[in-house]
Amino acid sequence: MVATLSFFINLCVSGDYLAKKKKPDFVITNMVASAALGLELDLFQLATKIKEMEYEPEQFPGAILKFNDPKASLLVFKNGKIVCVGCKKRSVIEKTVEKTRKLLLPYAKKILTNKKPKIEITNIVASGDLSMELDLYKIAYKISNVEYEPEQFPGAILKFKDPKVSMLLFKNGKIICAGAKNEEEIKKAIRKAKRLLKPYAEKKK
Numbered sequence: 001m002v003a004t005l006s007f008f009i010n011l012c013v014s015g016d017y018l019a020k021k022k023k024p025d026f027v028i029t030n031m032v033a034s035a036a037l038g039l040e041l042d043l044f045q046l047a048t049k050i051k052e053m054e055y056e057p058e059q060f061p062g063a064i065l066k067f068n069d070p071k072a073s074l075l076v077f078k079n080g081k082i083v084c085v086g087c088k089k090r091s092v093i094e095k096t097v098e099k100t101r102k103l104l105l106p107y108a109k110k111i112l113t114n115k116k117p118k119i120e121i122t123n124i125v126a127s128g129d130l131s132m133e134l135d136l137y138k139i140a141y142k143i144s145n146v147e148y149e150p151e152q153f154p155g156a157i158l159k160f161k162d163p164k165v166s167m168l169l170f171k172n173g174k175i176i177c178a179g180a181k182n183e184e185e186i187k188k189a190i191r192k193a194k195r196l197l198k199p200y201a202e203k204k205k
Helices: 002-011 043-049 090-107 136-142 183-200
Strands: 026-036 063-068 071-076 081-087 120-129 132-134 146-148 156-160 165-169 174-180 201-203
Touching (some): 026 090, 043 090, 120 183, 136 146, 183 201
Antiparallel strands (some): 120 174, 132 201, 165 174
C-alpha cells in the first residue's frame, strides 16, 4: 500500500490534481515517455560539461537532466536511452527529446544512429471528477480490487486489469488515474469506475 501511494505521489508532479473544475472529465497532469537517442554516452563527462545534469552513480546508474523550458526532467543512461517525465502533451515530449539529443550530441562517445528517436508513452497520469460523493469504507468492503487504509492516506486505490490502470479515489469524487498509455484508456477507466462505484455513491448537489 505504501509503495503504491508513493507511486502516485511521485508521478503527480502537478499541484492542481484536485482542482475544482468539473469539465473536461479529466486533465492530464503528467506523461512518462521513453526513447533511445542513438548515442553512446559518458555520463561522468556530461555531468562536468552540462550544468543541468546531475550524476551520482553510487545511488543510481542514470544521470538526471532538468529543463525549465519545456519544464521536464529526464533520466539519461550511458546507452543513450532516456525516460522523460513532467510533460503534459506528446508534442512537448517530442520537443524535449529533440532538445536533449541536440544538447548531448557534441559529447557523445559514439553516434549509433541519426534516425529520429522513437518515443513511447509508458504512463499517463490524469486527474478528474466522477461527480459523485463516495463512501470509501463501503466501496473497500464491497469491491475486491480496492485498497483503503485511511490511517495512512485519505484516498482509496481502485485497480483495473482492462485497461491496466490504477485509480486513486477521494470521498468528494475526485480521482487520479495512473498507468494509462493513451487518452482512450483514461476515458474507458473513468467510464468503468462510474458504473462500478455508482451503487456506493451519492450524486453531488
